[in-house]
Amino acid sequence: MSRRSYLIKRVLQAIFSLWIIATILFFLFRMGLPDPTAALITEGLNPEQRAAVRAQFGLEEPLWRQYVLFLTNAVQGEFGTSFSYRAPVSEIVWERLANTMILMLAAIVIAYAIGVPLGAWLSWRRGSRVDTAGIFFGLMFRSAPMFWTGMIAILVFGVMLSILPTSGMRTLPYDATGFWDKVLTLDFLWHAILPVMIVALYYLGSPLLIMRNTMLEVYGEDFIEMARAKGLRERDILYKHAARNALLPVVTQLAVTIGLAAGGQVVVEVVFSWPGLGREILNAVRTSDFPLAQASFLIMAAFVITLNLFVDILYTTLDPRVSFR
């Protein structure tokens, strides 16, 4: 199979998966709730008024028509009107998604920038005290619930020391003409320190431990033996030969992490009152605002699928052993 037809096949597969997910979401939200319009209907409405409200949101249409409409609109990035905000869902979702991604990407970049070299270094010092300590802290922050680490951080840095802000993205009120205008400020960085730190500590464990363990496997390979035999320095063997080959599983993990990041870490967004997508999903589910909820879930799914696709393609470049079959 040629590289090109492999690509086409993978893209088609991804689109198919997305369609399945969209379909499941659509029907799930209409069947899971006693009355999907409950969020819309207030007390004191008679049946005719109920019908009028339902019609206004297109809910009086037959189900299959709603479904077709939903799909056609979704393809164009339109997700209807939010029941509670009465605003276009896409507008809300994109803004929230950007807020989430800036937090998550910053945290992920930091976690991997530190975790990967640190993991390699730990493998080199395997069995030593640093190694034990590294594994211990990596696992600890990976297992500690973020609402707990977050609240401790707020208590220490926000309440007791009063040196860092504990909520929001900016000092309120602020004026920003767009997303970048909002984010490219010192004030934003100042507000991002605590949440980014908490998320980064949480994510740190994965690259650290994966890198360390893969490195240990790689050390047993013949080409490392060969490099040693050539008389290369231990440092060069570690970073130039072993680390490169140990990166593949880390890349996979990174892609999955970024994909899932679209949903945000609801807990962190709640603890730090970060106006992200995760918090919005929580609200949408609570208030049965299902246009908003289904759009959010669909976008999350799209992210995971796209990044997986991207990694599969990247693999063919990174690892020549992966064939197109």
Added chain:
Amino acid sequence: MKSSHLLACTAITAMLGATAPAMAQERVPPVEIYTTTESYDPIRYEGAFIIADAWRELGLDVTVSPLEFRTLLDRFYSEQDFDTTILGWSGRVDRLDPQFFLGTLDSRQGAMGANNPGGYDNPDYDALYDAQSREFDVEARRDIVHEMQELYMPDVPVVVLFHRDEVVAYNNTTFTNMNAMAGEGLYSEWVPLEAEPVGDRATLRIGGPQEPDNVNPLASTSVWGWKWMRLYYDRLVRLTPDVEPQPWAATSVDAVDDVTIDVTLREGMLFHDGEPVTAEDVAFTFDYYMNSEYSYFNAYLAPVESVEVTGDLTVRFNLSEPSAPFATITLSQIPILPKHIWEGIENPEDLTPDQIPTVGSGPFVYDRYDRGEFMSLTTNSDHFYADNISVDGVEFVIYADAEGVFTALQTGQIDMTAWRMEPGQIPLAEGNDDLTVVSVPDFGYFHMTFNTRRAPFDDVAVRRALTYAMDRERMVNVLLDGRGEVGTTVVAPVNAYWHNPFVERFEFDMDAARSELEGAGYSWDSEGRLVR
């Protein structure tokens, strides 16, 4: 052959029943208590078990069924398919007028989906309900309202379990003169008008875990939308903290007769864009609401038949029937919208957030609303009440949860909480000298409603006995940590003007419960089960 046999049997049983009750004894049917799930509300969930234990002691076969909240609402209101249910009514300010809560026992509200799912049916009560709703004389109306409470209590169609206190806090180093209002807490429409800064900042900062659904006065259906909007829209009448109607945008409200009300507007009022507020705007607003798809105000607007402009500053309301709550509820809840802005808007419910007009005439001027983050208002120095206002603006910071709000209060980022604190935060706030904790009783209530159409709750004696068997004092002490009050009538004690304290109270008494049952011909079989 068979059926005539059966008939004969029944006849004999009936005859015997009159002379020797012991012979026809049958166990009382099992009952099921519907309540919320533990995760939705642990208080109502636990409360159901406290009640069930006591009822079992009386020999009743009881199961507790926690239901998902929407299912619970459906079973109770839409389907009326329940034995007995624990639910609640929130204390919205317009419910301080007794009309709404008394209406929940009116037999004409007994239809599916309406507010009397228990089906209490008492023609005398219904007649009094109509009478109070027509009575314009407040004292005379109060007498009727008191009589109604006295009348229904011995029948106990519903048990008011308890009223929960709303515990809120403010920072006393930044603001003083913060007077909490029943059912509203600190985030009332009066606190921003009365608060006095003692620190450097004169802008009152409120923090809350909830934000408006939207600020469209023709689409918002949440109390959070209206709590904010009422600060920048004027109403004709404003309810004082003691819930008395006080003229506001109106200087006078006169009843020409039972169904004709003349309202005179204050002179010189301006909308925030500089246009004068006239009778045209008032009439337009009421017409606009009555002709809209928006249903939130339907109950308030129901008595209004038409509104006429009778002069520059005078309007006449024609009612379809006499309505006592018209002045307290309708006139105090409907905002005055500027005609020149809204008259061109065809489908106001479809406005997107950036299209929603925010021009009112109220004591504060809309400034901004950044969804999920922040809202602010500035003080309207042209307003007739401006001289009494000390703050230069109001800000509302939106947090994700109660924890965030409390941290912000502790660190001085906000001056007061908009919503009740979590139980764990209360002692922390009390231990902090900078914070003042305020506890206000709620006039909303948690209730247990019996399905009076179903055995055994169709029998007054059973309802009375089971009410005696509810240890509500314990519920308040254990479940609410003492922060609440045992319920009596549907009109809460804190609503002092309308509440009748002289009614049958049903204090917890298992002996009284037993004798109530015995008196009605119930007894217990060898296994201790209730029979009749």
